[in-house]
Amino acid sequence: MTSSGPPTDPTPGFHERVLALVARIPEGRVMTYGQLALLAGNPGAARQAGFVLNSLVGGSDLPWQRVINAQGRVSTHKVGFGDMQERLLMAEGVEFRDGRCDLATRQWWPDEDRAAPPAPLL
DNA sequence: GTTGTGACTTTTT
DNA sequence: GAAAAAGCCACAA
Numbered sequence: 172m173t174s175s176g177p178p179t180d181p182t183p184g185f186h187e188r189v190l191a192l193v194a195r196i197p198e199g200r201v202m203t204y205g206q207l208a209l210l211a212g213n214p215g216a217a218r219q220a221g222f223v224l225n226s227l228v229g230g231s232d233l234p235w236q237r238v239i240n241a242q243g244r245v246s247t248h249k250v251g252f253g254d255m256q257e258r259l260l261m262a263e264g265v266e267f268r269d270g271r272c273d274l275a276t277r278q279w280w281p282d283e284d285r286a287a288p289p290a291p292l293l
Numbered sequence: 294g295t296t297g298t299g300a301c302t303t304t305t306t
Numbered sequence: 307g308a309a310a311a312a313g314c315c316a317c318a319a
Contacts, residue, residue: 185316204301208315215314221300222317228300238300246300256300297319306310 185211189223192281196237199264200279201272203241210281221246236260237279243271 188211196202207220224235236259239245245256257267265272 205303208301213315215302216316217301218299218314219301219316222298222315223300225300226317235300240301241303242301248300250300252300295319298317299315301315302313304310304312306308 185213185216185219186223186226188212189220190227190231190233193224193233193235193238195281195284196234196279197284198234199277200283201237201239201260201265201274201277202279203239203274205241206278206280207238217241225250237263239272239274241274243274 189207192202192207192210204217204220205214208214208216211220213219220238224233224238227233228235236256239256239260245254245260247256248254257270260272261267265277
């Protein structure tokens with residue numbers, strides 16, 4: 172093997188990293204762009220997190236719909252997806268209130284993958 | 294290699 | 307609560 176380059180890339184690419192996180196989002200949960208960027212190792216690259224998702228839409232099976240902004244609101248409205256995302260989340264059990272979802276209870280973190288309580292919480 | 298833009302975030306007014 | 311500005315990083319032309 173030898174290879175000159177590093178045996179394993181510490182940063183498998185922002186693109187791959189974000190997809191890996193999105194793919195881990197359980198049903199009924201959501202994540203924010205800032206979170207993906209932060210967990211991906213690039214705090215502040217929240218914009219890029221969204222740009223990356225836009226590249227997979229239509230060619231990926233990832234639950235990109237579970238990714239929303241820090242305001243608990245979907246951003247796909249300006250992109251041209253309409254209320255499709257909001258509707259998809261509702262179908263998963265996410266309650267939307269006035270066009271916003273309760274991040275306080277629906278925001279998911281990778282450490283919760285062990286015990287994701289679909290509990291009513293409310 | 295440079296420029297421009299964007300599914301964002303955060304703070305301030 | 308809503309609006310505006312600045313900051314941030316990655317991808318496309």
